[in-house]
Every structure is written in structure tokens, then in C-alpha cells.
Amino acid sequence: xxxxxxxxxxxxxxxxxxxxxxxxxxxxxxxxxxxxxxxxxxxxxxxxxxxxxxxxxxxxxxxxxxxxxxxxxxxxxxxxxxxxxxxxxxxxxxxxxxxxxxxxxxxxxxxxxxxxxxxxxxxxxxxxxxxxxxxxxxxxxxxxxxxxxxxxxxxxxxxxxxxxxxxxxxxxxxxxxxxxxxxxxxxxxxxxxxxxxxxxxxxxxxxxxxxxxxxxxxxxxxxxxxxxxxxxxxxxxxxxxxxxxxxxxxxxxxxxxxxxxxxxxxxxxxxxxxxxxxxxxxxxxxxxxxxxxxxxxxxxxxxxxxxxxxxxxx
Amino acid sequence: xxxxxxxxxxxxxxxxxxxxxxxxxxxxxxxxxxxxxxxxxxxxxxxxxxxxxxxxxxxxxxxxxxxxxxxxxxxxxxxxxxxxxxxxxxxxxxxxxxxxxxxxxxxxxxxxxxxxxxxxxxxxxxxxxxxxxxxxxxxxxxxxxxxxxxxxxxxxxxxx
Numbered sequence: 001x002x003x004x005x006x007x008x009x010x011x012x013x014x015x016x017x018x019x020x021x022x023x024x025x026x027x028x029x030x031x032x033x034x035x036x037x038x039x040x041x042x043x044x045x046x047x048x049x050x051x052x053x054x055x056x057x058x059x060x061x062x063x064x065x066x067x068x069x070x071x072x073x074x075x076x077x078x079x080x081x082x083x084x085x086x087x088x089x090x091x092x093x094x095x096x097x098x099x100x101x102x103x104x105x106x107x108x109x110x111x112x113x114x115x116x117x118x119x120x121x122x123x124x125x126x127x128x129x130x131x132x133x134x135x136x137x138x139x140x141x142x143x144x145x146x147x148x149x150x151x152x153x154x155x156x157x158x159x160x161x162x163x164x165x166x167x168x169x170x171x172x173x174x175x176x177x178x179x180x181x182x183x184x185x186x187x188x189x190x191x192x193x194x195x196x197x198x199x200x201x202x203x204x205x206x207x208x209x210x211x212x213x214x215x216x217x218x219x220x221x222x223x224x225x226x227x228x229x230x231x232x233x234x235x236x237x238x239x240x241x242x243x244x245x246x247x248x249x250x251x252x253x254x255x256x257x258x259x260x261x262x263x264x265x266x267x268x269x270x271x272x273x274x275x276x277x278x279x280x281x282x283x284x285x286x287x288x289x290x291x292x293x294x295x296x297x298x299x300x301x302x303x304x305x306x307x308x309x310x311x312x313x314x
Numbered sequence: 315x316x317x318x319x320x321x322x323x324x325x326x327x328x329x330x331x332x333x334x335x336x337x338x339x340x341x342x343x344x345x346x347x348x349x350x351x352x353x354x355x356x357x358x359x360x361x362x363x364x365x366x367x368x369x370x371x372x373x374x375x376x377x378x379x380x381x382x383x384x385x386x387x388x389x390x391x392x393x394x395x396x397x398x399x400x401x402x403x404x405x406x407x408x409x410x411x412x413x414x415x416x417x418x419x420x421x422x423x424x425x426x427x428x429x430x431x432x433x434x435x436x437x438x439x440x441x442x443x444x445x446x447x448x449x450x451x452x453x454x455x456x457x458x459x460x461x462x463x464x465x466x467x468x469x470x471x472x473x474x
Contacts (some may be wrong), residue, residue: 046343080357192375203372217379218373 001242002126003163009163010167017230018175021192021222025208025229030270032236033281035259037288039251042237043147044288046249048295051302060294063094072284085129092136092290093121099297107148110301117297134210136289141231143292149257150299151247155184167234175227178219182210192222199274267269347388356390361390 001009014023049057067088074084096118103110124132139249145164149157174180184190193202202225206214211224240260244251346356347365354365370387373380 048324080360082360190378201372212378214369214373218375221373222375235369241441 006163006167009241010171010234011234013237014171014175014180015189016225017220017233018180019189019191020194021226021229022195022199022202023191024233024268025205025225026195026197026274027279028229028233028236029278030197030267030274031263032240032260033285034134034192034266035265036236036258037284038259039256039270039283040144041288041291042251042255043239043243043247044291044295046251047151047247048298051265051298052099052140052294053102056102056294060095060097060291063098064089064291066091066094067286067290068283071286074278075283082129085133086125087288088286089121089125089132093125095290095294096121096297099301101212103297103301104183106301113300117132117293131210134207138209138228138231140230140289140292141183141235143241143289143296144235146296146299148238148242148246150302151243167238168231172227176223176228178223181223181226197270197274210261262276300312318394346390350388351387358390358392361392361394365389365397366391 005045013024052060070079070084070087070091070221073079074081079087096114100114100118103114121132124135145168148159149164152160183188195202199205203214204221206221206225209225211228211230212220214221240256246257319374319458337457347354350356351366352365352367356363365388366385368389370389371384372380374383375381430457
């Protein structure tokens with residue numbers, strides 16, 4: 001994507017996230033959520049799965065199926081939410097540990113990374129499963145950054161790192177600073193509670209991401225939500241607009257528009273019951289988010305191998 | 315041919331199931347009673363309870379500045395709780411004041427029912443269980459201590 005186009009799109013995302021956070025959150029979720037999850041799963045299946053040994057693939061697929069089943073069971077109220085969160089994290093740990101044999105063969109750095117990630121998830125499970133899932137919900141938005149870098153030839157990677165740092169670190173921090181929100185308010189553009197879908201008030205959506213207590217710091221809670229909404233939009237742009245075309249094998253032309261068209265009639269369901277539609281979308285979203293863990297660890301293992309082969313003489 | 319069938323099946327599943335769902339993708343406990351009637355059984359954590367009419371506090375951003383507001387809602391009150399308000403934040407109201415749809419009311423409707431600016435009430439919303447934070451922190455400290463002692467053992471002793 002040309003730099004000017006990328007800047008324009010991300011600028012629009014930033015404006016939308018700070019001026020109309022609720023509208024942007026609910027509409028982008030309803031319009032692009034399902035399509036982006038399916039596209040990302042397809043990309044991971046095509047590009048990362050072949051790099052995994054067969055014995056690692058089965059446990060990962062089983063763990064992802066478990067995530068799907070757990071979320072369905074929780075939606076159907078067959079499973080209390082608290083237990084569902086803990087079980088989902090356990091399944092997530094399984095997806096990470098499935099990469100361990102591969103990481104072991106790639107050296108100490110890769111092995112340590114996998115163990116550290118698994119340990120962090122177990123710690124999250126012990127301390128606060130829901131809090132951990134909410135943190136992961138925010139961090140998951142950064143996943144396209146390394147995936148896009150992996151898809152590029154080595155000479156273009158430094159530039160991609162820099163662009164990624166602007167998109168996924170600097171821009172959210174800018175939103176958190178409150179400057180864009182203040183500017184949007186001064187220009188009379190801000191309408192935080194505006195909602196084209198019956199999502200309920202903005203306050204009800206704060207639980208979707210981790211953030212400060214809205215009663216203690218209402219303005220900061222709004223800024224944190226806006227930053228998360230911006231990250232969500234940046235995630236959608238990367239997954240739907242860049243990832244399918246960048247790297248091999250690329251998705252067939254027309255896949256993304258077809259999926260977006262498929263999601264169009266589903267908008268009715270978001271209109272009828274926003275919370276319900278989000279809960280059922282969450283079953284697929286959960287699978288795609290947990291699939292990112294082994295995928296990123298495969299990339300880390302590959303990069304540590306590259307590093308080792310560079311430094312090892314002979 | 316298989317693809318349109320899959321799409322149709324997906325649409326049918328999506329159309330049939332949403333009403334059953336009671337919470338968002340990463341659920342907060344505040345929506346447990348959204349699709350239940352008052353008096354229906356519910357579970358909060360591992361404790362059985364009943365859905366009761368309440369007044370929920372929230373922050374309203376519609377005026378540009380964040381303001382404390384209230385609206386009628388339903389909350390899951392554990393059976394072993396005292397009959398008075400379910401928690402420090404929710405105050406039971408008369409059944410007439412409770413409309414299950416209010417939980418999903420539009421912001422415009424909410425702003426009409428908003429109470430005048432009031433001192434910020436205590437937090438309402440999803441509760442994160444920190445009861446296990448102690449053992450986990452202890453585990454972390456033990457791991458760090460062990461690592462440090464192992465590092466010390468590995469350091470070469472100064473030669474005299």
C-alpha cells in the first residue's frame with residue numbers, strides 16, 4: 001500500500017475513533033469483524049501451517065476447536081463465564097505449548113520465548129482470567145504487524161518495522177494523549193455516544209477492552225476506549241487490505257469483497273441483537289485470535305534460526 | 315455449490331442463535347439477566363441467584379463532558395445475599411420501573427432518563443476476580459528468587 005494511501009486511511013480511522021468511538025466500534029465490528037477473522041484464518045492456514053510439523057498441527061487444531069466449543073457453551077449458558085474464561089486460557093496455553101518441539105529445534109531463544117509466553121498465560125490464568133483475556137483482546141490487534149513483516153522481502157523489512165511502530169504504537173499513544181479528542185471536540189465533530197446500531201450506551205462497551213475504571217477516570221476511560229477502537233480499525237485495514245495481497249500465497253482476487261458481501265446480510269442480526277451477534281461472532285473471533293499465538297511463535301522461531309545462522313561461523 | 319450452502323448454513327446458525335446469548339464476546343457479568351425476566355434463576359460466579367430489578371449507574375458522554383447517570387436494569391442477585399441492594403452500586407426499584415429492553419436502550423433514550431449530575435458512584439460492571447492474586451504473586455516471587463540463587467551459584471568465585 002502506498003505511504004500516502006496508508007496515511008490517509010489510518011488518519012480517517014483515527015478521526016473516526018476519537019470523534020465517534022461508539023459508532024466506529026460497533027459499525028466496524030459488524031461490517032468487518034467476521035470477514036477479517038475468516039481472512040486471517042485463511043492466511044495463517046496457507047502461510048504458517050505448512051511451516052509447522054504435523055505433530056504440532058493436531059494439538060493446535062484441537063485446542064482451537066476447544067476454544068470454539070467453550071465460547072459456544074458459554075453463550076448457551078451451559079458453562080459459567082468464569083469457568084469458560086479459565087478453560088479458554090488453558091486451551092490457549094495448549095496452542096502455545098504445541099510449538100515447543102519446533103522451538104526447541106530452533107535454539108534457546110525460541111524455546112525460551114515459547115516457555116515465557118506459556119508462563120505469562122498461566123500467570124494470567126492464576127491472577128485474573130478475564131483481565132488476561134481483555135489484555136489479549138487489545139494486544140491481538142498488533143498481530144498483523146509481524147505477519148506483514150514476515151511477508152516482505154528482507155530489504156523492505158526495516159521500513160515496515162518503522163511504519164508498524166507508527167501505526168500500532170505511536171497512533172494509539174497519540175489518541176491516549178487526548179489531543180485528537182480535544183481537537184475533534186473543538187471542531188464540533190465529537191459525538192461519543194452516537195450509535196447507528198442498537199449497541200446500547202458507550203459505557204456498556206467499555207468491557208470489551210481493558211481500560212481504567214470509568215467512574216474513577218471517565219475521560220481516560222473514553223480515551224483508552226478510543227485508542228482500542230483505533231487499533232481495531234488498524235487491525236481490520238491490515239488484515240483485509242494488505243495481508244491478503246502481500247506475501248505468498250496471496251488470496252484469490254475477490255475473496256475479501258466476497259466475504260464483505262457475505263457479512264452484509266448479517267448486519268440485520270447486529271441490528272436486531274447487538275450483544276447476541278457479538279457473542280456469536282466472538283466464537284470465531286476467539287479462534288482466530290488464539291490461532292495468532294502459534295503463528296507468531298513460529299515466526300519468532302524462524303527469526304531466531306536466521307539470527308543463529310548469521311552469527312554462527314561456517 | 316458447497317460454498318453457498320455453507321454461507322446459508324452460517325447465516326441460519328447466526329439467525330437462530332443470537333437470542334440465546336447473554337453476554338459479549340469476552341463476557342462481563344453485567345449482562346447475565348439481559349434476556350431474562352425478573353425472578354428468573356441466574357448464576358453469578360458459582361453462586362445461584364435471581365434476576366432482580368435495579369438501578370444501574372453509568373457514565374453518560376452524550377453532553378460532551380462525562381456525567382454520572384442512572385437507568386433501570388436487571389441484575390443477578392445471589393440467593394445468599396441480603397435482600398437489600400445487590401451490591402454497593404445497584405438499588406432495586408419498583409418492578410414497573412424495570413424494562414428488560416432498557417439494558418439495550420439507545421443512547422438518546424438513555425439521556426432522557428439520565429439523572430442530574432451526581433457524585434460518581436462506586437464502580438459497577440464486570441468484576442475481575444483477584445482472589446487468586448496472592449498465590450500467583452507468591453509463585454512469581456519464588457520463581458524469581460530461585461532464578462537469582464541459581465545465577466549466584468553459577469557465578470565464578472573470585473580467585474585469591
